[in-house]
Amino acid sequence: MSIPEITQKLLASKKEKGLSFADLEKILGRDEVWIAAVIYRQASASPQEAKLLVEALGLDANYIEELTQYPIKGLGPVVPTDPLIYRFYEIMQVYGMPLKAVIHEKFGDGIMSAIDFTLDVEKEEDPKGDRIKVIMSGKFLPYKKW
Structure with a gap:
């Protein structure tokens, strides 16, 4: 990148x-x-x-x-190679479908907005090693029927 x-x-x-x-x-x-x-x-x-x-x-x-100026967003079309960024890619590979299933079960057929969205990073101290807490909050956008 x-x-x-x-x-x-x-x-x-x-x-x-x-x-x-x-x-x-x-x-x-x-x-x-x-x-x-x-x-x-x-x-x-x-x-x-x-x-x-x-x-x-x-x-x-x-x-x-x-x-x-309005930016061009995104990492590009390739799999990220930075280890930290790759972990998020890996998390979506492993947990993407389960996460999608749980979201659909709770909200119905739709998506989480990346526009009406917030992202927060917190540090959780832990005697076994500090933890990273990532909090994503996006508005639910149901798919329209026509």
Whole structure:
């Protein structure tokens, strides 16, 4: 997966400033995962959000316009090779159909929106090793009959 040049610059500035995504969440008033999606060009910011982000990172205002553009979303057509990202792919390979069956049983025939959607990552401390808790919440969209 290639990382866009703007993403590389934003991440370098974030590192240079010693900022975390949680720090940027406080500055922008938006969730840290959403901010990361903007930086990785998977989401677009409003002009005000882009201005706050660019200022927090100490970058030139020229970046504001690009961060407000509609991005091309997705990892691409290949199986991801990054181990962490691949695990989510593997989870869907193993649990995708069972998850689909449970969702249909509870909600009916439809899908979970990826537009009316939130994603949160929490750290759960555990004596056996810390755990990652990923919380996805999407609006149920039933299929229409016509």
